[in-house]
Amino acid sequence: MSSSSTDTSTALQPATELIENRNYIDGSWVDAADEVGLEVIDPATEDVITRVPAAGEPEVDLAVAAARRASGPWSRRPPRERADLLMALADRIDADVAELSRLETLNAGHPIGVVGGEMRSAADRLRFFAGAGRCLEGRAAGEYAAGYTSIIRREAIGVAGLITPWNYPLLTAVTKLAPALAAGNSVVLKPSEQTPLSTLRLAALAADVLPPGVHNVLTGLGSVAGAAIARHADIDLISLTGGTQTGRDVAARAAQTLKRVHLELGGKAPAVVLDDADPAEVARSLRAASFWNAGQDCSAAARVIVTRRAYDDVMAALLSEVGTLHVGPPADPAVEMGPLTHERHRDAVVGFLERAVAAGGRIVAGGGNATGHGYFVEPTVMVDVDHHSEIVQREVFGPVVTVQRADDDGHALQLANDVEYGLGASVFTRDVGVAMDAARRLDFGTVWINDHGAVTAEMPWGGFKQSGHGKERSVYSLEEYTQIKHVMIKLPDSGAS
Ligand code: NDP
Numbered sequence: 001m002s003s004s005s006t007d008t009s010t011a012l013q014p015a016t017e018l019i020e021n022r023n024y025i026d027g028s029w030v031d032a033a034d035e036v037g038l039e040v041i042d043p044a045t046e047d048v049i050t051r052v053p054a055a056g057e058p059e060v061d062l063a064v065a066a067a068r069r070a071s072g073p074w075s076r077r078p079p080r081e082r083a084d085l086l087m088a089l090a091d092r093i094d095a096d097v098a099e100l101s102r103l104e105t106l107n108a109g110h111p112i113g114v115v116g117g118e119m120r121s122a123a124d125r126l127r128f129f130a131g132a133g134r135c136l137e138g139r140a141a142g143e144y145a146a147g148y149t150s151i152i153r154r155e156a157i158g159v160a161g162l163i164t165p166w167n168y169p170l171l172t173a174v175t176k177l178a179p180a181l182a183a184g185n186s187v188v189l190k191p192s193e194q195t196p197l198s199t200l201r202l203a204a205l206a207a208d209v210l211p212p213g214v215h216n217v218l219t220g221l222g223s224v225a226g227a228a229i230a231r232h233a234d235i236d237l238i239s240l241t242g243g244t245q246t247g248r249d250v251a252a253r254a255a256q257t258l259k260r261v262h263l264e265l266g267g268k269a270p271a272v273v274l275d276d277a278d279p280a281e282v283a284r285s286l287r288a289a290s291f292w293n294a295g296q297d298c299s300a301a302a303r304v305i306v307t308r309r310a311y312d313d314v315m316a317a318l319l320s321e322v323g324t325l326h327v328g329p330p331a332d333p334a335v336e337m338g339p340l341t342h343e344r345h346r347d348a349v350v351g352f353l354e355r356a357v358a359a360g361g362r363i364v365a366g367g368g369n370a371t372g373h374g375y376f377v378e379p380t381v382m383v384d385v386d387h388h389s390e391i392v393q394r395e396v397f398g399p400v401v402t403v404q405r406a407d408d409d410g411h412a413l414q415l416a417n418d419v420e421y422g423l424g425a426s427v428f429t430r431d432v433g434v435a436m437d438a439a440r441r442l443d444f445g446t447v448w449i450n451d452h453g454a455v456t457a458e459m460p461w462g463g464f465k466q467s468g469h470g471k472e473r474s475v476y477s478l479e480e481y482t483q484i485k486h487v488m489i490k491l492p493d494s495g496a497s
Helices: 057-076 079-095 097-108 112-135 169-182 197-206 222-231 244-255 279-295 308-323 343-358 409-417 432-441 476-480
Strands: 022-025 028-031 038-041 048-052 148-156 159-163 186-190 215-217 237-241 260-264 269-273 301-307 362-365 380-383 400-406 424-428 446-449 482-490
Touching: 022 057, 022 197, 048 197, 057 148, 057 159, 057 186, 057 215, 057 222, 079 097, 079 112, 079 169, 079 197, 097 112, 097 169, 097 197, 112 169, 112 476, 159 169, 159 222, 169 186, 169 197, 169 237, 169 476, 186 222, 197 215, 222 237, 222 244, 237 244, 244 260, 269 279, 269 409, 279 301, 279 308, 279 400, 279 424, 301 308, 301 409, 308 362, 308 380, 308 400, 343 362, 343 380, 343 400, 400 409, 409 432, 424 432, 432 446, 476 482
Parallel strands: 159 186, 159 237, 186 215, 237 260, 269 301, 269 424, 301 400, 380 400, 424 446
Antiparallel strands: 022 028, 022 215, 038 048, 148 482, 362 380
């Protein structure tokens, strides 16, 4: 592994002009009630960048009231008008890629050399949903009972509460915002307390594009602001991307008002490598699939499961790729992998590694702190792990890969399915029949063949089992943010047959 120490010459400057401890509510920047607020940290240097509000129930009430006032007029606007505004916001993002990227690098530790792709994807998702929102459909219209005609309307639900995590802050916010707004809902959006800066910047970009109250942003703790959103009586649906336990908490709170819940939760993706796969191709895929964003990706290839004959060659190729990953300060354009995004999470990942070693696991690459400063963890490969052990069964959400040996194809697929998560999986083989059979048998919301991790706005994303339910991206996502109404009309008795 090559790594460089934190170099202040490539450090990014704090965004002092941006955040002044304020929330964005009803089209205005509102001072935080609590003057202390929450510290926002640069994970590469451990320095405090700025402070943001620790919103509580009063701020949530204000934002929800603004969203409620805005929701009727917004939902009644013709889809084309909403689409025009979403397209304008996409243009704003494109024009602001440099600053949004700077903030994501500063606050989330995403390497500056690649982070621009996240911003361009966000703009693309807005454009996709601007168009898709103009094509909403009900499936049937016609006469299903004598003397009546029926039509189906697909309508906005009202006020959407959107709660996002810290791993792809801006992209996840837009992934929820775009379909919610395109379908005619207003939103109250709470980014992670760890990484609020790019989402606040988005609010600033949208301020003179979207009408007041349509798009409100509150920062605060999940256990306070997030919980208040989840249980709020005047929020009609909740969309959360977060950990599986948070999903359970949010669903339980939302149940008090029977609001709709859409959950994008954790994952523990397997990459199943069969005997006939090309080891070099597999290792090249895993370089990105396992270590992109320091493995802080719900679909990261965290479990590599290799059939016996391929094992030695795949291991050699994987270790060679891992050894050349360039880890270092994310402001350095040559860096491929930056730090973990926050201290508590770094400690959690290190804890996983310590317990795995104590349980008999063997680290064959990485395992340490890559720079000695900042929340870095080296890209790590672990073998000799028991299938039922914590390191295999639980989501680590870091640059940690376990490699397991399988007796044959069937055993490999059995190991792949034998976790509580079901978000993403991949299979590597040159045999198309075997690949299609594996795709059918893998119990995951997305299956890649001979690749792992590619996504597009047009295709759905969402988990099975404990990875949640509902879909993001694609036209299926619009179903999460709309409700179906049947209108039945009694026809006059004209006497005609
Ligand atoms: P968390 O579940 O800790 O937090 C997610 C969001 O929920 C944050 O905004 C958090 O606020 C908030 N939150 C936390 N507790 C509560 C609560 N009790 N009630 C309401 N809101 C709450 O997840 P992380 O931020 O740690 O993100 C990582 C997780 O997200 C991983 O498990 C990952 O797999 C999952 N994820 C899933 C994806 C998918 O598409 N399925 C994509 C990306 C990530 P705060 O941060 O302020 O505490």
